[in-house]
Amino acid sequence: MEDFVKPAGDPQIGNLATPINSSGFTKALINNLPAYRAGLSPQRRGLEVGMAHGYLLFGPFALTSQFRNTPLSSEVGLTEAVILVVILTLCLSVYSSVGVSKPISTITTPNPPEALSTSEGWSEFASSFLVGGIGGAAFAYLIFKIVESGIFETFGNLLG
Incomplete structure (x- = not known):
């Protein structure tokens, strides 16, 4: 065998x-994935990762928090998502300040990006993560508010 x-x-x-x-x-x-894709700068990696995290964090906070049955649930969800993105950015900044070693190559990632082997690269990643995370949460909030407003029901009623 x-x-x-x-x-x-x-x-x-x-x-x-x-x-x-x-x-x-x-x-x-x-x-x-943005962390391992070849040819991306640390800013672009951080922006993509931040947008995904901000976008995905809004829903659970808006729909399952203690304010879920109030008119402010979506605003609270946006605020909580932004706060968590800020906390995660602070964690990334602390990680970049303690000294970063070269990424280890593995079977799935034989060529890890060199840009994330320096403190400067991680610092750029963290700042872009903050921008992307807040933007992703705001985008999810806007989509939620548009769907919640009932505009799509209006278009549905026009069709018959």
Whole structure:
């Protein structure tokens, strides 16, 4: 029987080649994420990651917080999402200030970006994460308010 799990390089490190992490699909998926996509600046990486986080954080805060049944639920959701993005940005800034080592190459990411191996790169990533996170939360808020306003029901009534 063939071994499905093999050590990738030194077996002491624990970087194992499994059918999941060494498949072409997994490598393509991971390497197309903003953190590992080739040719992006730290600002662009931070902006993309921040937009995704801000956009996804708005919904749970608006719909499941203690204000969910009040008229202010969407505003509270926006505020809480922005506060969490600010906290995450502070955490990224602290991480960048303590000294960053070179990223480790693995089976799925054989060429990690060099820009995120310096404190300056992480600082640029963090500042762009803040802008993207607030923008993503604001965009989700605007979409929620437009849908909540009933404008699409008006168009539906025109069709018959």
